[in-house]
Amino acid sequence: MNTLSVLVEGPVFVPGDAGYDTERSGFQLAGQHRPAVIVGATSASDVRTAIRFAAARDLPIAVQATGHGLTAPAQDALLITTHRMSGFRIDPAAGTAWIEAGVRWKAVVDAAAEHGLAPLSGSSPSVGAVSYTLGGGIGVLVRSYGLAADHVRTLEVVTADGEMRQVSAGSDLFWALLGGGNNFGVVTGMEIELVPVSHLFGGTLSFDASIATEVFQAYDQWTSTVPNEITSSAAVVPFPDLPMIPEPVRGREVAQIRIASIADKATTERLVAPLREIGPMLMDTLDALPFTQASSIFTDPPQPHEYYGTGIFLNGLNKSAMQALLELAGKASAVVQLNHLGGAIAGSAPNAIGHRDARYVLRLVSDPGSRALLDGVFAALAPFASGHAMNFMFGPTGADQVRSAFAADTYKRLSALKATYDPANLFRFNNNIIP
Ligand SMILES: Cc1cc2nc3c(=O)[nH]c(=O)nc-3n(C[C@H](O)[C@H](O)[C@H](O)COP(=O)(O)OP(=O)(O)OC[C@H]3O[C@@H](n4cnc5c(N)ncnc54)[C@H](O)[C@@H]3O)c2cc1C
Missing domain, CATH: 3.30.43.10 (Uridine Diphospho-n-acetylenolpyruvylglucosamine Reductase, domain 2)
Incomplete structure (x- = not known):
């Protein structure tokens, strides 16, 4: 040493x-x-x-x-x-950013905003930009602009043989890294496209969780009517009784609908109107929001803690599946998030990301002791599920879960490329693709 x-x-x-x-x-x-x-x-x-x-x-x-x-x-x-590799630069004329391996989204969001631009970042500003992107990157604007991975121009990577490579569309390694992620090497930097967004219409409609099934059902119907300008999720959050939590939801279990819209105020208000009719609201925070404050729409905890989480793509949900989901999640005191997909995700891109045609991604997070309960939710939803989501598996994952994150032929190609670029499986502390 x-x-x-x-x-x-x-x-x-x-x-x-x-x-x-x-x-x-x-x-x-x-x-x-x-x-x-x-x-x-x-x-x-x-x-x-x-x-x-x-x-x-x-x-x-x-x-x-x-x-x-x-x-x-x-x-x-x-x-x-990699946290010391925290350099990045924005090219406002080209609308791109070069980001080193240890950069967290917040730094890029703040710097890009000075030029009226935004990266396709997610709910939490403290997540690492590179790994988020390699796993797909389901962000605040995902229905309007697509996955973060679809906006990568170049990756700089060191593979298991110690070679540094710059790869872009057309390269098999580029294809495999965007989806297969950390199985193929350490990405030391990436060039991404930014989008021309400085403001949103965003916020949260909060209801008591006693009407969570009605909220989720109404949300499910509503999502089939909205244009790509609207990205949204439905959630159930058991809020702790802490002074920093807004009084109307403090210490309560709350069902929420979170909205991030790039449509104008009048259009957004018109589209959201049916959601405000679901039932009595505890809180309604929908308003104009600088993109730099987009994380306020969500409730991601800022402090390190112990958690288990898992995520699965769904093609839809019926009422009994929703009830089963909410009941089991309630027993686990889990945070439930059902993110609406579709929109600009559809189509193809030169990468290995799976399940582009899913209607939702369901994310569940709770304490590690609730693992069996959370895994039970997915067993209950199996008829609606198309596979697991690479970015939302927090905790030990089995080979079958990783395999299910991809179409069968995609996994086969990833496995073959793993055998080429990392035959000894040196990169195995991850959602592992077996060479
Ligand atoms: C609170 C919270 C909110 C989230 N919100 C979203 C969201 O809105 N949308 C979304 O899509 N995802 C979201 N995620 C998931 C997140 O994108 C993934 O967990 C991502 O892998 C985290 O990357 P990291 O670098 O922060 O974490 P790390 O734990 O440091 O890294 C995660 C994995 O990536 C590997 N890795 C890290 N850096 C590199 C690199 N340079 N090269 C190769 N491999 C690397 C690590 O080995 C590890 O296996 C969220 C996660 C949390 C905990």
Whole structure:
């Protein structure tokens, strides 16, 4: 390990070192990494050196930017942390951004907004931009502009053989990385397209969860009527009794409909009107919103904590399936999110993302002790489900779940490319594609 310290610019940690525990920790506090060695990468060159070092010793390799998406904890492995690689630049004339591996969305959202532009970021500004994008990236504007992965121009990646490669549309590695994600190497930087959005009509309609089934049913009917300018989700959130939670929903279980619209105020108000008729509302926050505050529409917790989560694509839902979902989620005290898809996601792009034609993605998050209950929800919804969602599996995942995230022929091609680019499966602490 002493050699490694000399070869890389960034710090190197082994168990027992001051800083080892801080460096291996991230947003997810359950099942954390306990690697044999950590390289705190400061550049693509550090990443390349670390990968060559590990490959020469048959050490498996894990990567961590923020720890939001930890699935398999790294043991007896080399962990590359990327949070020091936090550089990015916006090209306002081209409408693009170059983003390094450790950048969180907030930095890009704030900088792009100065030019009236926005990235296709998600609900939480503290999620890592690169890994979010590699997993598809179902964002605030997904129905209007499509998946984040569909707006990537270039990826810079170091593969398991220690080679640094720049890939773009037409390359098989580019295709595999966008969907198959961290199975194929460490992405050190990416060039993405930004979109011309500075403001939204956004906010949340909140109802008591005692009418959650009515809310979800009305939402399901409503989503079949809305144009692509409207991206939305229905949710059930058990709010804690804490002073920072708005009084009308504090300490209550709440059913919500979250709206992010790029249509004008009058159009948005007209489209949303039927939702306001569902029942008595606890809170209605729909208003003009700078894109920099889009995360206020959602209720993602800002603090690191222990959680288990899973996500599945659905082709629809009937009333009894909704009741089963809400009942089981209630028993698990889970946060439920049903995101409406379709719109600009449809069609094809040069990447391996699965389930483009799904109507919804259902996301469930609870404490790790509720894992069996959450997995039971998916068993109950099997007739409506088309497969799992790579970005929303938080916790250990089985081979069948990963396989189900793709069409059968896509998984076959991914598996063949894994055998080409990572035959020893060095990148295995992830939603693993078996070579
Ligand atoms: C609160 C919350 C809100 C979220 N909201 C959304 C949302 O709105 N839409 C959405 O699509 N997803 C969302 N996600 C899911 C999120 O996009 C994924 O979990 C993503 O993988 C997190 O990336 P990270 O870098 O922050 O986390 P990390 O845990 O650091 O990384 C996640 C995975 O990616 C790998 N990885 C990290 N960096 C690289 C790299 N440079 N090269 C290769 N592999 C790498 C890691 O090895 C790990 O397996 C959310 C997650 C949370 C916890």
